[in-house]
Every structure is written in C-alpha cells, then in structure tokens.
Amino acid sequence: MSRTRSVGAATLLVVAALLASVPAIDRGAAAPLDVTCSADSPTVPLGGAVGLKAWAPTSGASTVRFSWTATAGRIEGRGAQARWNLAELRPGTFAASVTATDGQSASPECIVRVTVRQDAGGRGMGRETGRYFLLAGQRETAGYGLYSYLLLGAPPSEASRERYLKAIDAYLSLVPEVVSLEEYVPRAELNILYLPVRSVPPEPVTAAWALENYDYARARAVLRVLGGSNRDGPYILAAFKPLGGAGATGPYLFQDLSSVPPHLAASWVREFLNQAAQERFWEAKKGPMFAQRLRSTVGVMGAGLPEVRKSLDTWISWVQ
Numbered sequence: 001m002s003r004t005r006s007v008g009a010a011t012l013l014v015v016a017a018l019l020a021s022v023p024a025i026d027r028g029a030a031a032p033l034d035v036t037c038s039a040d041s042p043t044v045p046l047g048g049a050v051g052l053k054a055w056a057p058t059s060g061a062s063t064v065r066f067s068w069t070a071t072a073g074r075i076e077g078r079g080a081q082a083r084w085n086l087a088e089l090r091p092g093t094f095a096a097s098v099t100a101t102d103g104q105s106a107s108p109e110c111i112v113r114v115t116v117r118q119d120a121g122g123r124g125m126g127r128e129t130g131r132y133f134l135l136a137g138q139r140e141t142a143g144y145g146l147y148s149y150l151l152l153g154a155p156p157s158e159a160s161r162e163r164y165l166k167a168i169d170a171y172l173s174l175v176p177e178v179v180s181l182e183e184y185v186p187r188a189e190l191n192i193l194y195l196p197v198r199s200v201p202p203e204p205v206t207a208a209w210a211l212e213n214y215d216y217a218r219a220r221a222v223l224r225v226l227g228g229s230n231r232d233g234p235y236i237l238a239a240f241k242p243l244g245g246a247g248a249t250g251p252y253l254f255q256d257l258s259s260v261p262p263h264l265a266a267s268w269v270r271e272f273l274n275q276a277a278q279e280r281f282w283e284a285k286k287g288p289m290f291a292q293r294l295r296s297t298v299g300v301m302g303a304g305l306p307e308v309r310k311s312l313d314t315w316i317s318w319v320q
C-alpha cells in the first residue's frame with residue numbers, strides 16, 4: 001500500500017513538472033499593430049537621400065518604437081521619421097522596411113520602395129505614376145499595371161473652382177509624362193494617371209487651360225461604374241483595367257476629394273503618388289492594402305480637421 005502511494009505521488013510530481021514547463025496561453029494577447037509608412041518622394045536623383053516616415057495607432061498610454069532596415073544605402077536616425085541615404089547607389093529601385101512595437105504587440109513590416117533616377121538632379125525619371133492627357137474619342141492604351149483617372153464630376157462652382165485648380169496643378173507639377181517613364185520602367189509596372197480633355201493641350205499647359213478644356217462628359221461616363229451622383233470632385237479612380245469602354249469592371253480604388261480643403265488638395269494627390277510607388281499595385285491582392293494605407297496617411301495629414309476624421313471611410317474606399 002505504501003508502495004502504491006509512493007508511485008502515485010511520483011507520478012503527480014512528474015505531471016506537475018510537465019505542466020509547469022508548458023507556456024501559459026495568453027487569452028488577452030494584444031492584436032498586432034497596424035503600421036503605415038511612406039517616403040517624401042518616390043524617386044531621388046543619383047547621390048541623393050529621401051525622408052521616411054511611419055505611423056502606428058496608439059492608445060496614448062504607451063510609446064511606439066520604430067525600427068528601420070534597408071536592402072541598400074544607409075538609414076540615418078530612429079523613430080517615426082528617418083533619413084535614407086542612397087548615395088553611391090546605381091539607378092534602380094530599392095526597398096526599406098519598418099516595424100513598430102508598443103511593448104505589448106508588434107507590427108508586420110511595412111515596405112517603402114524608392115527609385116534612384118538616372119539624372120543627377122532636377123525632376124527626372126522613375127516615378128511609378130505617369131500622366132497622360134486623354135483626348136476626346138481616344139481609347140486608353142493597353143498594358144499598364146494600373147489605370148487611374150483624375151475626374152471632375154461637373155463644371156466648377158464658386159466653391160469648388162479653387163480645389164479643382166489646386167488638384168490639377170498638383171497633377172501637372174508632381175507627375176511626369178508617362179511616355180518618358182516608359183524608357184526606364186516596364187509598362188506593366190506603371191500607373192497611368194489620365195486627365196480627360198477635349199483638345200490637344202498647348203506647351204506649356206496650365207491648370208487654368210486644363211480646367212477650361214476639361215472633358216466633363218468623359219469623366220461622367222467613367223464615374224458611372226461607381227453608381228451614385230458623384231457630381232463634384234475632384235475624384236481619383238483607379239482600376240486594373242481601363243474604365244473608358246463598355247463592360248468595365250472592378251475592383252476600384254476610389255478617392256473622393258470633393259470635401260477636401262483646397263490648400264490640402266495637392267497633399268492628397270502627392271500621397272496618392274507616394275503610396276502608389278510603395279505598393280506593387282499590379283498584384284491584385286495589394287489593392288485593399290493600398291486603400292488602407294492611403295486612409296492612414298491622409299488621416300495623419302488631416303488630423304486637426306474634424307471633417308477629415310469623420311469622412312475617411314467614404315473618401316477612400318476599395319470597391320469590389
């Protein structure tokens with residue numbers, strides 16, 4: 001009898017030791033952080049550098065720490081903002097990544113891609129978004145990775161004119177011509193950003209000319225794929241296939257700038273270009289991520305504006 005008790009006690013000790021070695025299940029584990037990142041510009045000249053920035057939501061009670069790495073070049077600085085030195089690199093596209101942690105949970109990595117251009121200074125090649133004036137009666141060109149449109153739903157009113165002009169001016173000043181990009185970047189890896197116009201633009205083209213000669217009927221035809229009225233703008237609409245013909249299908253990335261303060265319209269267009277350069281948007285699975293990161297960065301830009309915080313879900317959406 002005593003032997004039986006001894007064996008039973010030994011068994012219990014072994015079982016207790018085994019249970020003690022099993023990690024406890026944390027049923028209240030925090031969800032991964034959602035980190036968003038961007039570069040100040042999608043391209044830099046030879047010997048140049050670019051600013052990097054990242055955001056991650058926080059409850060306010062904890063501090064978020066960021067960690068940057070790069071496939072080439074040198075990351076200078078720590079924290080939410082850093083400088084990526086790309087000196088001594090040949091022309092090409094390079095990647096940097098950032099992760100975030102608040103001490104309780106960590107994020108998956110967010111990747112930033114930047115192209116080192118052929119030129120040593122000034123505005124050069126390599127942006128992944130190129131502009132093109134879509135003339136009346138002209139069909140979209142096949143073979144691009146993403147088709148985007150800067151759309152105005154109706155002629156400008158007194159309230160919308162300045163916002164229209166700011167958005168078009170950003171289009172003209174920030175986006176290089178797509179034809180020049182094709183010398184360096186495969187067409188399948190380019191986002192072509194169309195602006196519908198009724199006639200051939202002069203040189204140099206101005207925002208005032210583009211607004212005066214804008215093809216509102218063509219824009220209305222493209223906007224029909226979304227349903228609804230959409231009779232203001234500007235809107236940025238993007239899809240993996242041209243939207244100008246019959247039978248156009250989604251999914252679509254829809255960015256509604258019709259309530260954006262005019263002085264922020266250029267920043268919205270710039271962030272669209274920056275985020276388009278980060279995502280491999282010719283991969284269909286990247287579309288929802290593209291929209292999510294646009295919402296995050298636009299939210300940061302307009303953090304002090306109540307209407308921005310209220311309207312992000314309707315301003316930027318991925319429509320299946």
